[in-house]
Amino acid sequence: MTNGAAVYQRLFDVRDSRVVVTGAASGLGFAMAEVLAECGARVTLADVDRERLESSTAALADLGLEARSVVVDVADEASVRALVEDVVAAEGGLDVVFANAGIASRPGFAVEGGQRLDxxxxxxxxxxxxVNLNGVLHTLKHASAVMRRQGSGRIVVTSSNAGLRPEPEVCYGYVASKAAVINVxxxxxxxxxxxxxxxxAICPGPFKGTRIGGGVTEDPTPELEQMWARTVPLRRMADPDELKGLVLLLASPASSFMTGAAYLVDGGTLVLAGGA
Ligand SMILES: NC(=O)c1ccc[n+]([C@@H]2O[C@H](COP(=O)([O-])OP(=O)(O)OC[C@H]3O[C@@H](n4cnc5c(N)ncnc54)[C@H](O)[C@@H]3O)[C@@H](O)[C@H]2O)c1
Known part of the structure; x- marks a missing residue:
């Protein structure tokens, strides 16, 4: 008789994994840090926003979870090198990195009619x-140097479904960077x-509870939510908690034969767009 619980535990065991999440102070990165800390990983939250990083790390502590924090600017290679050195010095190695930090270009998400080239x-x-492309390169470069020496490791880059097809509501720099990181x-x-x-890579569709759109996606107005929902076969925006299953999968032994792919969590948006 199989012990199902033991099988799940072995497949998704991230206990004591040394994890770094960039852009962890908010939104999707915080959800990544939270689920991995909840599952027993040793998580370092890294972000450029010192104040929010402190409050997000404190929020995990309030849940009884252990987490460290390091201020980093992923656009600055020296800062990313220092982050990786800090984690290796504190934890003795580095098993999983989520290169998640990202920004949207002005005028942000939900540009009525889209951005024009001029x-x-x-x-x-x-x-x-x-941030979105050079930051990923810096993170890949310095994390992989440690992982190569170890002979093991996992790196997960947050792209977007805007990296797989045009998305007029976001800006040119955003779609360019999100497409580029998939090939990187x-x-x-x-x-x-x-x-x-x-x-x-992971490719989220429209998530609320995030601050990337200059605040508009944190607690979207009904009109904005409807605008995004129209593009999604599931007819709604997602909650950051809905990314946690894929995050745990890609950080755990269950994904041991998965590499070089881009995974959609977009409510079927790309199917509707004819691009999946
Ligand atoms: N929210 C969505 O619907 C959505 C959809 C697809 C992809 N994404 C991607 O998800 C990732 C996370 O974004 P989010 O939506 O959670 O937004 P968010 O703004 O809530 O979180 C992004 C975090 O990255 C941090 N950050 C920004 N620049 C940084 C830098 N130079 N160095 C370190 N940290 C930096 C911010 O301070 C913030 O805490 C981004 O890469 C974004 O492009 C988001």
Whole structure:
């Protein structure tokens, strides 16, 4: 007679895994940190927003969960190197990294009619690519150096379904960066496979409870929610908790043969768009 609980536990066991989540102070990154800490991982929350990072880490402590925090600016390679060195010094290694920090370019999500090319501002474009693309490169580079030496590790990059098809409601820098990281993930997965390091991307659809749209997605108005819901076959925006199953899967032994892929959590949006 199989003990089902023991099987689940073995498949999804992340206890004592040394995890870093960037962009963990808010939204999807906080949900990632929370579920992994709840499941017994040793989580370091990393974010550029010091104040929010402190309050989010304290919120986990209030739940009786242990978590560390490190301030990082992923756009700055030296800052990411220091983050990885900090975690390795404190934890003795690095098993799982979620390269999740991201920003949307002005004017943010839900641009009525979409952004026009003649409104693309180069400084804005550069700042979005600096976080969403260069930040992923820095995180992959420094995390993989440790994992390669260990002969094991997992890196999960947060892309978007806006990386798989045009999405006029967000801006050019955003769709460019989110598409680019998917191919960077594929190439890194090829390079790192012989070293036992798995690299994947996740592609969320519209989630509320997040601050990326300059606040509009944190607690969206009914009109905004309806606008997004129309693009989703499930007819609603998602809650950050709905990402937790995939996060646990990609951090745990259950995903041991999964690398180089981009996983959608989008309520069927890409099917509707003809792009899945
Ligand atoms: N919310 C959605 O619907 C949605 C959909 C698809 C993809 N995403 C992606 O999910 C990821 C998380 O975003 P979110 O929606 O939770 O937004 P969020 O704004 O709630 O969280 C993003 C976090 O990243 C941090 N951050 C920003 N720049 C940083 C930097 N330079 N260095 C370190 N941290 C930095 C922010 O301070 C914030 O805490 C992003 O990559 C985003 O593009 C979000």
């Amino acid at each position: 409104t693309v501002d180069r400084a804005d474009w550069d700042s979005v690519l600096g 993930v594929r190439q890194a997965a090829l390079e790192l496979a012989p070293h036992g390091v798995l690299v994947n």
